[in-house]
Amino acid sequence: xxxxxxxxxxxxxxxxxxxxxxxxxxxxxxxxxxxxxxxxxxxxxxxxxxxxxxxxxxxxxxxxxxxxxxxxxxxxxxxxxxxxxxxxxxxxxxxxxxxxxxxxxxxxxxxxxxxxx
Amino acid sequence: xxxxxxxxxxxxxxxxxxxxxxxxxxxxxxxxxxxxxxxxxxxxxxxxxxxxxxxxxxxxxxxxxxxxxxxxxxxxxxxxxxxxxxxxxxxxxxxxxxxxxxxxxxxxxxxxxxxxxxxxxxxxxxxxxxxxxxxxxxxxxxxxxxxxxxxxxxxxxxxxxxxxxxxxxxxxxxxxxxxxxxxxxxxxxxxxxxxxxxxxxxxxxxxxxxxxxxxxxxxxxxxxxxxxxxxxxxxxxxxxxxxxxxxxxxxxxxxxxxxxxxxxxxxxxxxxxxxxxxxxxxxxxxxxxxxxxxxxxxxxxxxxxxxxxxxxxxxxxxxxxxxxxxxxxxxxxxxxxxxxxxxxxxxxxxxxxxxxx
Numbered sequence: 001x002x003x004x005x006x007x008x009x010x011x012x013x014x015x016x017x018x019x020x021x022x023x024x025x026x027x028x029x030x031x032x033x034x035x036x037x038x039x040x041x042x043x044x045x046x047x048x049x050x051x052x053x054x055x056x057x058x059x060x061x062x063x064x065x066x067x068x069x070x071x072x073x074x075x076x077x078x079x080x081x082x083x084x085x086x087x088x089x090x091x092x093x094x095x096x097x098x099x100x101x102x103x104x105x106x107x108x109x110x111x112x113x114x115x116x117x
Numbered sequence: 118x119x120x121x122x123x124x125x126x127x128x129x130x131x132x133x134x135x136x137x138x139x140x141x142x143x144x145x146x147x148x149x150x151x152x153x154x155x156x157x158x159x160x161x162x163x164x165x166x167x168x169x170x171x172x173x174x175x176x177x178x179x180x181x182x183x184x185x186x187x188x189x190x191x192x193x194x195x196x197x198x199x200x201x202x203x204x205x206x207x208x209x210x211x212x213x214x215x216x217x218x219x220x221x222x223x224x225x226x227x228x229x230x231x232x233x234x235x236x237x238x239x240x241x242x243x244x245x246x247x248x249x250x251x252x253x254x255x256x257x258x259x260x261x262x263x264x265x266x267x268x269x270x271x272x273x274x275x276x277x278x279x280x281x282x283x284x285x286x287x288x289x290x291x292x293x294x295x296x297x298x299x300x301x302x303x304x305x306x307x308x309x310x311x312x313x314x315x316x317x318x319x320x321x322x323x324x325x326x327x328x329x330x331x332x333x334x335x336x337x338x339x340x341x342x343x344x345x346x347x348x349x350x351x352x353x354x355x356x357x358x359x360x361x362x363x364x365x366x367x368x369x370x371x372x373x374x375x376x377x378x379x380x381x382x383x384x385x386x387x388x389x390x391x392x393x394x395x396x397x398x399x400x401x402x403x404x405x406x407x408x409x410x411x412x413x414x415x416x417x418x419x420x421x422x423x424x425x426x427x428x429x430x431x432x433x434x435x436x437x438x439x440x441x442x443x444x445x446x447x448x449x450x451x452x453x454x455x456x457x458x459x460x461x462x463x464x465x466x467x468x469x470x471x472x473x474x
Contacts, residue, residue, distance in 0.1 A: 065347070066345070066348050067384075069383065083378065
């Protein structure tokens with residue numbers, strides 16, 4: 001059963017761009033999406049080999065036709081160790097759809113960040 | 118049974134040169150090697166399997182011998198003819214000489230080989246160093262005869278064949294309904310890039326172990342990464358004589374790298390190994406000897422997509438050719454019909470002119 005957990009001050013998360021917090025036995029990363037200022041929360045463990053996924057980069061994923069590059073809609077999180085990219089909403093690894101990372105709802109109450117985990 | 122790699126030779130240069138553009142004939146005539154680039158290494162006892170050569174005058178790979186030794190002897194339905202040394206035409210310094218050579222060779226193949234043996238099918242030579250001229254020759258030759266079933270490129274090249282400069286060659290092949298065969302040969306010769314990135318080999322044994330394999334690996338990875346199969350969805354490519362035991366490892370590396378590095382090639386929406394399975398086939402010859410580990414080899418090849426990706430090739434009449442009976446006996450029973458016939462029949466399709474029972 002998931003519960004809301006008060007994990008960090010909004011001021012600190014916004015200042016640092018992210019916060020790595022601990023809820024129960026799990027590490028969770030709260031990240032600020034620079035494109036719209038929204039907060040995202042994912043488990044800080046890449047399902048590939050356990051790397052600290054939430055230290056990675058929020059970015060726009062490339063697509064295209066042979067020889068021509070374009071950008072996809074939306075942001076993905078790129079693992080800092082091996083570069084695998086994860087959808088921020090579903091947590092699915094776009095480079096290996098058999099893998100997925102847990103994603104959590106986030107809300108802000110009176111200057112504090114809460115995560116449903 | 119379909120044999121995807123039978124080599125013929127230019128035994129009579131005067132006969133071959135009778136097909137040459139008269140204004141260029143003298144240039145070719147005055148060169149013992151017809152102007153083709155030569156190997157810096159020599160096979161210690163001969164590239165062609167001449168043992169059993171009973172009839173002087175019949176060069177290895179001559180029509181009468183092919184009919185008897187490569188087709189009759191094994192009950193082959195179809196044999197795909199590949200040029201021998203002439204496949205290195207695309208490594209000649211002059212693209213103009215190369216274009217004349219390729220044109221003469223294609224006409225010579227049609228009249229001297231395809232007309233003489235109904236079980237043979239031809240491959241089109243082209244001056245790949247000049248891709249627009251190559252495309253024109255492919256279209257011309259394909260228009261002269263339906264028995265040409267593919268374009269033949271040698272694996273020695275200036276750059277890997279996925280490079281966009283080569284696109285007109287693949288587009289012309291696809292437009293003409295032809296597949297493309299890339300056959301080891303010519304690595305480091307003529308205007309080709311040095312093979313392997315470490316400088317020229319010392320011995321033929323080195324080239325035959327790694328030079329002939331790494332070129333094929335590079336073309337495979339280049340074709341996939343440049344999205345040639347996304348551009349030309351009907352195109353299929355046969356890679357010949359580079360071996361196959363390395364394939365699972367290469368695909369595992371490529372798939373792993375694609376997950377991390379796909380930003381470079383974002384037009385690849387599927388794993389490279391899946392693209393390979395849909396578009397690329399490999400000749401069995403030379404099927405690696407495994408010192409008693411055949412079951413391990415076949416298990417690994419299955420991981421790479423076998424048996425569907427393998428097509429039998431004898432490489433007649435070369436010294437390391439594979440006897441069809443030897444290959445059949447090594448293959449798992451469930452693979453035999455696919456590898457010896459079905460996969461090649463599907464690869465070439467109606468072009469083979471096979472009557473289906």
